Amino acid sequence: MTHFRIKNQFRGTTSFDGIELAHSDSIHRGSNPVRWVEMSLYLTESGIYVLDRVGMSLVYHKYDSDCDRGVRTAKNKLPEGAMPCYICRPESERRGETWVSRAPFVDMEEERHEVAECPTAEKILEALVTTRKKGAVGQPFLSLPAKRLLELAAESDAGIARVTQESERKIS
Numbered sequence: 001m002t003h004f005r006i007k008n009q010f011r012g013t014t015s016f017d018g019i020e021l022a023h024s025d026s027i028h029r030g031s032n033p034v035r036w037v038e039m040s041l042y043l044t045e046s047g048i049y050v051l052d053r054v055g056m057s058l059v060y061h062k063y064d065s066d067c068d069r070g071v072r073t074a075k076n077k078l079p080e081g082a083m084p085c086y087i088c089r090p091e092s093e094r095r096g097e098t099w100v101s102r103a104p105f106v107d108m109e110e111e112r113h114e115v116a117e118c119p120t121a122e123k124i125l126e127a128l129v130t131t132r133k134k135g136a137v138g139q140p141f142l143s144l145p146a147k148r149l150l151e152l153a154a155e156s157d158a159g160i161a162r163v164t165q166e167s168e169r170k171i172s
Protein backbone atom coordinates (compact mmCIF):
# COMPACT_ATOMS: atom_id res chain seq x y z
CA MET A 1 0.00 0.00 0.00
CA THR A 2 1.13 3.50 -0.80
CA HIS A 3 -0.23 6.75 0.56
CA PHE A 4 -1.48 9.06 -2.20
CA ARG A 5 -2.38 12.76 -1.98
CA ILE A 6 -3.99 14.38 -5.01
CA LYS A 7 -4.77 18.08 -5.10
CA ASN A 8 -8.07 18.63 -6.90
CA GLN A 9 -8.62 21.51 -9.24
CA PHE A 10 -11.91 22.48 -7.56
CA ARG A 11 -12.36 20.64 -4.27
CA GLY A 12 -9.52 20.32 -1.75
CA THR A 13 -7.28 17.28 -1.57
CA THR A 14 -8.06 13.59 -1.94
CA SER A 15 -5.81 11.35 0.14
CA PHE A 16 -5.94 7.58 0.59
CA ASP A 17 -3.91 4.41 1.04
CA GLY A 18 -4.06 2.14 -1.98
CA ILE A 19 -2.45 0.82 -5.12
CA GLU A 20 -2.23 2.18 -8.65
CA LEU A 21 -4.09 -0.16 -11.01
CA ALA A 22 -3.29 1.59 -14.27
CA HIS A 23 -1.90 4.72 -15.89
CA SER A 24 -2.26 6.06 -19.43
CA ASP A 25 -1.76 9.26 -21.40
CA SER A 26 -2.92 10.89 -24.60
CA ILE A 27 0.54 11.26 -26.14
CA HIS A 28 0.92 9.69 -29.56
CA ARG A 29 4.18 7.90 -30.05
CA GLY A 30 6.85 10.20 -31.47
CA SER A 31 4.91 13.41 -30.83
CA ASN A 32 5.96 16.12 -28.41
CA PRO A 33 2.81 17.94 -27.28
CA VAL A 34 2.73 21.03 -25.06
CA ARG A 35 -0.64 20.04 -23.61
CA TRP A 36 -1.84 16.48 -22.93
CA VAL A 37 -3.92 14.34 -20.60
CA GLU A 38 -2.74 11.75 -18.08
CA MET A 39 -5.05 9.29 -16.36
CA SER A 40 -4.49 7.14 -13.29
CA LEU A 41 -6.78 4.65 -11.66
CA TYR A 42 -6.27 3.60 -8.04
CA LEU A 43 -7.90 1.07 -5.75
CA THR A 44 -8.06 2.22 -2.14
CA GLU A 45 -7.57 0.04 0.91
CA SER A 46 -11.31 0.30 1.57
CA GLY A 47 -12.17 -0.97 -1.92
CA ILE A 48 -13.12 2.28 -3.66
CA TYR A 49 -11.75 3.23 -7.07
CA VAL A 50 -10.19 6.66 -7.50
CA LEU A 51 -9.95 8.05 -11.02
CA ASP A 52 -7.53 10.94 -11.54
CA ARG A 53 -7.55 12.80 -14.85
CA VAL A 54 -4.83 15.39 -15.22
CA GLY A 55 -4.58 18.17 -17.76
CA MET A 56 -0.84 18.67 -18.27
CA SER A 57 0.76 21.72 -19.84
CA LEU A 58 4.16 23.19 -20.64
CA VAL A 59 2.75 26.53 -21.77
CA TYR A 60 3.57 29.81 -20.04
CA HIS A 61 1.98 33.21 -20.61
CA LYS A 62 3.02 36.80 -20.20
CA TYR A 63 2.45 37.77 -16.54
CA ASP A 64 -1.15 38.97 -16.06
CA SER A 65 -1.91 38.64 -19.77
CA ASP A 66 -5.32 38.62 -21.45
CA CYS A 67 -5.05 34.82 -21.75
CA ASP A 68 -5.84 34.81 -18.02
CA ARG A 69 -4.26 31.40 -17.45
CA GLY A 70 -1.48 30.02 -15.28
CA VAL A 71 0.04 31.14 -12.00
CA ARG A 72 2.82 33.64 -11.34
CA THR A 73 6.13 31.82 -11.59
CA ALA A 74 9.72 33.07 -11.50
CA LYS A 75 11.50 32.55 -14.81
CA ASN A 76 14.15 30.31 -13.22
CA LYS A 77 11.41 28.02 -11.83
CA LEU A 78 9.97 27.06 -15.23
CA PRO A 79 9.92 23.31 -15.98
CA GLU A 80 12.13 21.76 -18.61
CA GLY A 81 10.58 22.08 -22.05
CA ALA A 82 8.43 25.10 -21.12
CA MET A 83 6.94 26.82 -24.17
CA PRO A 84 5.82 30.45 -24.59
CA CYS A 85 2.14 30.94 -25.47
CA TYR A 86 1.73 31.83 -29.14
CA ILE A 87 -1.18 34.18 -28.39
CA CYS A 88 0.21 36.59 -25.74
CA ARG A 89 3.82 35.90 -26.78
CA PRO A 90 5.81 36.38 -23.55
CA GLU A 91 9.24 37.78 -24.39
CA SER A 92 11.49 34.76 -24.63
CA GLU A 93 14.64 33.51 -26.20
CA ARG A 94 15.59 30.07 -27.33
CA ARG A 95 18.51 28.34 -25.62
CA GLY A 96 19.25 25.08 -27.33
CA GLU A 97 16.16 22.90 -27.04
CA THR A 98 14.39 25.08 -24.51
CA TRP A 99 12.84 28.54 -24.19
CA VAL A 100 13.84 31.06 -21.54
CA SER A 101 11.70 34.00 -20.46
CA ARG A 102 13.24 37.47 -20.60
CA ALA A 103 10.75 38.83 -18.04
CA PRO A 104 11.46 37.89 -14.39
CA PHE A 105 7.94 36.48 -13.94
CA VAL A 106 5.47 34.68 -16.19
CA ASP A 107 2.15 32.84 -15.70
CA MET A 108 2.90 29.12 -15.92
CA GLU A 109 -0.02 26.75 -16.55
CA GLU A 110 -0.44 24.17 -13.79
CA GLU A 111 -1.48 20.53 -13.70
CA ARG A 112 -5.25 20.33 -13.36
CA HIS A 113 -6.50 17.28 -11.51
CA GLU A 114 -10.07 16.11 -11.84
CA VAL A 115 -10.68 13.38 -9.28
CA ALA A 116 -13.67 11.04 -9.20
CA GLU A 117 -14.31 8.56 -6.41
CA CYS A 118 -16.10 5.52 -7.80
CA PRO A 119 -17.62 2.95 -5.43
CA THR A 120 -18.05 0.42 -8.28
CA ALA A 121 -16.36 -0.40 -11.60
CA GLU A 122 -19.59 0.64 -13.37
CA LYS A 123 -19.11 4.16 -11.99
CA ILE A 124 -15.61 4.38 -13.49
CA LEU A 125 -17.03 3.59 -16.88
CA GLU A 126 -19.78 6.16 -16.37
CA ALA A 127 -17.18 8.80 -15.50
CA LEU A 128 -15.05 7.99 -18.54
CA VAL A 129 -17.74 7.66 -21.20
CA THR A 130 -18.66 10.82 -23.05
CA THR A 131 -21.44 11.18 -25.57
CA ARG A 132 -20.59 12.05 -29.11
CA LYS A 133 -23.39 13.61 -31.09
CA LYS A 134 -24.17 11.73 -34.27
CA GLY A 135 -27.14 13.38 -35.91
CA ALA A 136 -29.91 13.57 -33.34
CA VAL A 137 -28.71 10.52 -31.41
CA GLY A 138 -25.90 10.64 -28.89
CA GLN A 139 -23.39 7.83 -29.14
CA PRO A 140 -21.37 6.70 -26.12
CA PHE A 141 -17.66 7.18 -26.73
CA LEU A 142 -14.44 6.32 -24.91
CA SER A 143 -11.27 8.30 -25.62
CA LEU A 144 -8.11 6.34 -26.46
CA PRO A 145 -6.38 7.00 -23.13
CA ALA A 146 -9.59 6.01 -21.31
CA LYS A 147 -9.77 2.75 -23.28
CA ARG A 148 -6.11 2.00 -22.57
CA LEU A 149 -6.58 2.78 -18.87
CA LEU A 150 -9.47 0.29 -18.60
CA GLU A 151 -7.62 -2.40 -20.57
CA LEU A 152 -4.61 -2.12 -18.28
CA ALA A 153 -6.71 -2.07 -15.11
CA ALA A 154 -8.72 -5.09 -16.32
CA GLU A 155 -5.54 -7.18 -16.23
CA SER A 156 -5.37 -6.92 -12.44
CA ASP A 157 -8.96 -6.18 -11.39
CA ALA A 158 -11.81 -8.66 -11.99
CA GLY A 159 -14.55 -6.06 -11.46
CA ILE A 160 -13.17 -3.79 -14.18
CA ALA A 161 -12.56 -6.76 -16.49
CA ARG A 162 -16.24 -7.76 -16.23
CA VAL A 163 -17.58 -4.24 -16.76
CA THR A 164 -15.37 -3.53 -19.79
CA GLN A 165 -16.35 -6.83 -21.42
CA GLU A 166 -20.04 -6.09 -20.94
CA SER A 167 -19.71 -2.60 -22.35
CA GLU A 168 -17.51 -3.43 -25.33
CA ARG A 169 -20.44 -4.13 -27.60
CA LYS A 170 -22.21 -0.89 -26.70
CA ILE A 171 -19.36 1.63 -26.82
CA SER A 172 -17.41 2.69 -29.87
Ligand SMILES: [Zn+2]
Pocket residue numbers: 060061062065067085086087088089
Ligand atom coordinates in the same frame (compact mmCIF):
# COMPACT_ATOMS: atom_id res chain seq x y z
ZN1 LIG B 1 -0.99 33.48 -23.48
